[in-house]
Amino acid sequence: MQVKEKILLFKTWLDKQPSTYKRVISGALAVFLVLGLLSMVAANRACAIEVDGKVLAVVKDKTTAEAVINSLIKKQQGKAANVKITQEVLCKTVKKDEAEVVSAEKCTEILAKNLSFEAVAVGIKANGGLKVAVKDREAANLVLAKLKQAYQIDPDNTLSFKQKIDLVDLPVKADKIKAVEQAVKYLKGESDKPRYYTVKEGDTLWDIAVRFDVTPEELQAANPDFVPEKMQIDQKIKMVGALDPVIDVVATTQKTIQEDVVLAQQVRKNPSLPYGQSKVIQQGEKGLKEVTYQITAVNGMETERKVLKEKVLKEAKAQIVERSSQTMVASRGLSRPAGAILSPFGMRSGRMHTGIDLARGYGSPIQAAQSGKVIRAGWYGGYGNCVDISHGNGLVTRYGHMSSISVKVGQTVQKGSIIGKVGSTGRSTGPHLHFEVIVNGVPRNPLSYL
Numbered sequence: 001m002q003v004k005e006k007i008l009l010f011k012t013w014l015d016k017q018p019s020t021y022k023r024v025i026s027g028a029l030a031v032f033l034v035l036g037l038l039s040m041v042a043a044n045r046a047c048a049i050e051v052d053g054k055v056l057a058v059v060k061d062k063t064t065a066e067a068v069i070n071s072l073i074k075k076q077q078g079k080a081a082n083v084k085i086t087q088e089v090l091c092k093t094v095k096k097d098e099a100e101v102v103s104a105e106k107c108t109e110i111l112a113k114n115l116s117f118e119a120v121a122v123g124i125k126a127n128g129g130l131k132v133a134v135k136d137r138e139a140a141n142l143v144l145a146k147l148k149q150a151y152q153i154d155p156d157n158t159l160s161f162k163q164k165i166d167l168v169d170l171p172v173k174a175d176k177i178k179a180v181e182q183a184v185k186y187l188k189g190e191s192d193k194p195r196y197y198t199v200k201e202g203d204t205l206w207d208i209a210v211r212f213d214v215t216p217e218e219l220q221a222a223n224p225d226f227v228p229e230k231m232q233i234d235q236k237i238k239m240v241g242a243l244d245p246v247i248d249v250v251a252t253t254q255k256t257i258q259e260d261v262v263l264a265q266q267v268r269k270n271p272s273l274p275y276g277q278s279k280v281i282q283q284g285e286k287g288l289k290e291v292t293y294q295i296t297a298v299n300g301m302e303t304e305r306k307v308l309k310e311k312v313l314k315e316a317k318a319q320i321v322e323r324s325s326q327t328m329v330a331s332r333g334l335s336r337p338a339g340a341i342l343s344p345f346g347m348r349s350g351r352m353h354t355g356i357d358l359a360r361g362y363g364s365p366i367q368a369a370q371s372g373k374v375i376r377a378g379w380y381g382g383y384g385n386c387v388d389i390s391h392g393n394g395l396v397t398r399y400g401h402m403s404s405i406s407v408k409v410g411q412t413v414q415k416g417s418i419i420g421k422v423g424s425t426g427r428s429t430g431p432h433l434h435f436e437v438i439v440n441g442v443p444r445n446p447l448s449y450l
């Protein structure tokens with residue numbers, strides 16, 4: 001006599017009413033019992049686990065099958081709540097001697113690969129788009145708090161998100177649910193998978209490095225076969241460090257700092273001076289002021305600095321120079337932007353400093369070092385607000401960390417014309433002008449070109 005029974009086991013595991021579940025199980029047990037008593041071949045029975053109509057494994061009995069599936073669900077429950085199996089799982093009674101009965105371990109291995117679990121998780125949405133799913137609300141709030149914390153600019157700052165953030169309950173495949181640290185990393189733009197940057201026209205290795213806040217050496221190490229001089233458009237470069245964050249953290253704070261005031265040199269013409277001579281009429285003197293700023297940073301990088309209060313502590317004096325009024329031959333080089341050198345060109349704390357940093361007060365005008373055409377005018381990664389001017393023959397000058405830009409791409413500028421104001425945008429610790437000279441795509445020491 002052949003006994004066949006199909007017991008609905010785990011089609012919808014936890015979302016099923018316990019009473020219904022119990023009824024099904026007890027009903028099945030009753031059938032099993034009656035049939036079992038009647039059957040002379042009960043000892044020859046095994047349980048074939050059928051997933052969506054396909055037998056995946058045969059175990060010695062239903063209890064074993066249940067235990068295996070329970071342990072798999074339990075494993076998923078560490079990651080999320082309300083875990084259920086999305087497929088139809090049945091235990092089909094078969095004759096033991098007609099099938100290959102596997103151990104519980106082997107069965108676990110097979111089912112782990114073939115069962116698909118769904119869970120109710122909490123999704124973090126930014127401007128309506130789902131970004132990441134975590135276990136529950138507590139985990140989601142922890143992720144958001146940790147993300148904010150990562151971009152704190154000082155202990156008294158106010159932190160918020162640039163995007164509108166919503167938390168939603170939603171069913172997701174269990175393997176899509178991220179642990180807290182994983183979710184934070186993902187939202188910061190960090191990923192465990194290798195990422196590639198596609199080279200665009202006009203990119204230099206230094207540009208790419210600065211944009212992604214890594215050193216050219218780090219990029220070179222990640223791409224051992226890469227030859228910077230042979231970089232080509234559409235070439236893929238393996239990236240290290242973070243990409244653009246998925247959610248942006250805005251930090252605002254107030255800071256009161258003392259700043260030097262350095263006035264521009266005043267030049268007067270004096271016809272009585274012989275050709276080429278000059279005379280200092282008044283020695284320049286640094287002044288000092290106390291400024292209260294409202295600083296805004298996005299993902300730790302300053303984007304705006306507003307002057308709230310300003311108090312002069314010591315008046316500055318401009319250096320006044322008299323020069324012969326006879327025309328002098330104009331210098332062929334670039335004119336040096338004003339300001340004392342705070343930081344020279346070259347290696348600086350293990351990182352290549354690709355330009356010179358000049359001390360200038362916040363909001364001081366920046367003049368073009370030479371006539372040319374504006375080829376960049378806008379936000380540029382670590383440079384913040386940045387202007388590039390092409391002077392022909394592969395010579396480009398770059399002005400970084402500006403508080404405002406007053407030129408547009410494509411515009412022709414004259415030597416000495418004002419292109420914007422000094423600021424502290426991008427990767428910068430205070431107001432200064434970062435001045436760079438790029439020759440055929442490679443940053444050179446500006447002092448050799450002035």
Ligand SMILES: [Zn+2]
Nearest residue numbers: 355356357434
């Ligand atoms: Zn610099």
